[in-house]
Amino acid sequence: MSEQATDAPESEESLFEAPPMGEQERMVEAILFATADPCTVAELAGRMPHGCDPAEALVHLRKRYEGRGVSLVKVGDAWALRTAPDLGFLMQKETVETRKLSRAAVETLAIVAYHQPVTRAEIEEIRGVSVSRGTIDQLIELEWIRFGRRRMTPGRPVTFVVTQDFLDHFGLENARDLPGLKELRSAGLLESRPAPLLAEAGEEEGDEDDTDQTEMFDES
């Protein structure tokens, strides 16, 4: 780049010599890549070393990105890197909104993971409250649980098991790798519970059931 050579002597006013234009282009590229908002030339200049010429660097950068998967675009008086408009069809998956799973669903999912294959009646017995249809449907829709084999007991109830998607999502190789209660406790993952002596009153259990109830009715 011959420009760099001619540029350098010109910046006589500045105390320190500005970096070569190639460097300046790198800087603009990095800033536009990492910032959450489009940047004006003034903002770029404010971030770059003294004596830099972001306007010129932007010209080079724009040329560099011509015809690429990403292009340098002007938004008002600011600049941003954006994916090329013709590739928008590739972005489908980016527009996914994630919400936190409800407590009822988390608990149901946990029971399936730890006890699979498990029937709906067993889930209810473990949770101590009935499981709403919506909860199971939601977990099936998320592809985190699926139907397992029917249990060979009267009524031949269906069972639920967790899926490969579930393992992938939670970073598990195997549902058996889930830590047991003792391990949860020693890892400090259990909320501290009152001493056994106090538990006989069983008051907070009542409370908890209440919460479950509300949740359950919220869902349906």
Place this chain on the structure above:
Amino acid sequence: MSEQATDAPESEESLFEAPPMGEQERMVEAILFATADPCTVAELAGRMPHGCDPAEALVHLRKRYEGRGVSLVKVGDAWALRTAPDLGFLMQKETVETRKLSRAAVETLAIVAYHQPVTRAEIEEIRGVSVSRGTIDQLIELEWIRFGRRRMTPGRPVTFVVTQDFLDHFGLENARDLPGLKELRSAGLLESRPAPLLAEAGEEEGDEDDTDQTEMFDES
């Protein structure tokens, strides 16, 4: 360019024919620009038209970004675009204040990284103190460590391994790229030598460790 022109008329074939490599490179570039998280080759392939070869496109793309303000990096078995580390000084505004890790947490993290898969008891043995509540918890919450396979020893203890987020955070392509890993290994410092016992018991541990090492370095 000429390929595209000839492609178009043969509509039947083009249904299944992959776009030219230049196009594929653009697509990979656009997808990686659109997200902050690393993408695996499988994920890329899943989003690109049928017949694409994202692995090859990545090779081209990596070369294209060499020496630029942004570079293509490998994180475990996934790929991501990240700003060049030498330009970090431009990004003061983007710097996220990370919660300061305690010394215990930092050491525990290092032990998991260098000894993985490692059990809680082994971490304690190396540090000479019990792992306090919350330390493991915190590292799991940061998604820097996760549960690995259970160890096939009495009690089948859970093990811990580092995650892709960990690799991403510390700019590691692979757990084998950990600084000084080779030296530590050849110095025998990654073996968990059983203590010479006054009363003999638990001899089988020695063999177990060999397996672990292999396991760790088998991971591609």
Place this chain on the structure above:
Amino acid sequence: MSDATIFSTDVNERLAAEALIVDVDGFEGPLDLLLTLSRTQKVDLRQISVLALAEQYLAFIHKARDLRLELAADYLVMAAWLAFLKSRLLLPPDPSEEGPSGEELAAHLAFQLERLAAMRDAAAKLMARDQLGRDFFARGITEDVTRTRRVTYTATLLDLMQGYARIRTKDEFRPFVMDREKVFTMEEALGRMRGLIGFAGEWTDILSYLPEGWELDPVKRRSATASTFAASLELAKEGKIEIRQGDIFAPIQIRNKER
């Protein structure tokens, strides 16, 4: 005293040693303390003198006690073990003795110290690396082209485990709800009486053997009385004591038989 040799008259060294003492809480256990002490030897950890280290550690513990610092049990356990190791290293090996030699034990300790030091070093190197969000950065604008939005639900592994723990701990404590705190077992009563019986030369009411405080709560008193009575019968059967009751419902008395 070996103190004199270790804590030499060198003022700096003495100050350093005292700094260690004051900082006893700053150590993460005995191994950490040993590692810090080993630094004063200023040699490669592979060439460290475990004997000298053991002496330093024991002197340290000694000083800490002189200063009446509370020392956690594991520091004392390590002190006992090092004292044992020291004797093994100093005495000629006893051929009849089983188990590893002093040298083997010392080598293992040196290995542990070297490994801990190596891990600390590795941890420091790890944290000194370029880090995401500090030295290099991810894409700032993730694509938000307005398009069909799909809602998906998510949960973390931690949510899952805590959810499970929440349910299971409800059940887990049920078996323990039966209040064991108010039960004085016969084994406990026997243990207590065996200790006390030697002093009972005179006839004494067995109720005076109830553990302290237990006579106040009616439930506890009942349990302790029953077990103390049962234990008395057991001791009488063993021939340790004599037992008598003056009348129906009169106090039951016992005395030591082996005088």
